Amino acid sequence: MKNAPQRLRAGFVAIVGRPNVGKSTLLNRVLGEKIAIVSPRPQTTRTRILGIHNAPGVQLAFFDTPGLHRAQGALNRRMVEVALATLSEVDAVLLLVEAGTGPEGRVEVGEATRWAVEEVARSGKPAILGISKMDRAPRESLLPVIAAYKDLHDWIAVVPFSGLTGENVDDLLGTLAAAVPEVDAPLFPPDVLTDQAERTLAAEYVREQIMRLTRQEIPYAAAVEVEEFDESQRGRGPRGLVRIAAVVYVERESQKAIVIGKGGAQLKQIGTHAREGLERLLGCKVFLKLHVKVEERWSERLESIRKLGI
Ligand SMILES: Nc1nc2c(ncn2[C@@H]2O[C@H](COP(=O)(O)OP(=O)(O)O)[C@@H](O)[C@H]2O)c(=O)[nH]1
């Protein structure tokens, strides 16, 4: 007798929300690998990133998106467009807001969040509200936060969680699994984790350190392109080696000087941290060479943005 095909729940889920609410941190937690870079600065994620979670009977294909905010400048506008366009392509939406409360425990739903909720409503997709960073919020403050957001939309569920500690993330995944369709076959083979090529991830790991280690306008004035990704000596496990050469583009000579730092100290620090992360990601030794080049106004020129692959 033929076995009935095993049914599973599978679908695309958009993770959306204001900048810095913890979208990328959640995706990395769910996947157990850092495929989306994270920094304390808004607009760290510049493009949408696919990450696939597999569990028995469940496949969730997440799109991590750039933050929803009132955008100025070509790059920012394009980032918001990417996030909004993703809403129309998914089976379910996970909107994130932060668990924090204001003075005297008051919860104020900001205008930007209301706008994000409206966009989610407009998409007509089943939506779950995730209240992120619950590790930072005292237990008793969660109820007023839930109450403040609950009636803004007809949510399938409202789930507090922490991407940092992993608390309640399993509950969140269970709720999302119930919101995606029942299908006969998975969307992706089980060994596919992300659509991000290792080469792209290498550029992103360098950009993450620029976001973390430099100040003022520099994090937003920089883009990274990998020029060389040489795996010819890789196939020897932990003793293998990947050689990576990347260019950091900035807009002005003065920025170049800052990124390089006194005697090259800043660039060295960026390179060391990025290399350490890449060695963990790739599971082998990494030789990382960085150059800084000035490409005026790259962030305003979409052509050049495309060339830089972001
Ligand atoms: N305490 C705490 N911090 C978090 C959590 N998730 C993210 N963060 C921090 O919030 C900042 C923004 O996180 P990120 O994932 O880049 O946010 P995104 O812009 O929404 O993708 C980073 O400094 C993170 O370390 C969390 O669950 N708890």
Ligand SMILES: [Mg+2]
């Ligand atoms: Mg992000």
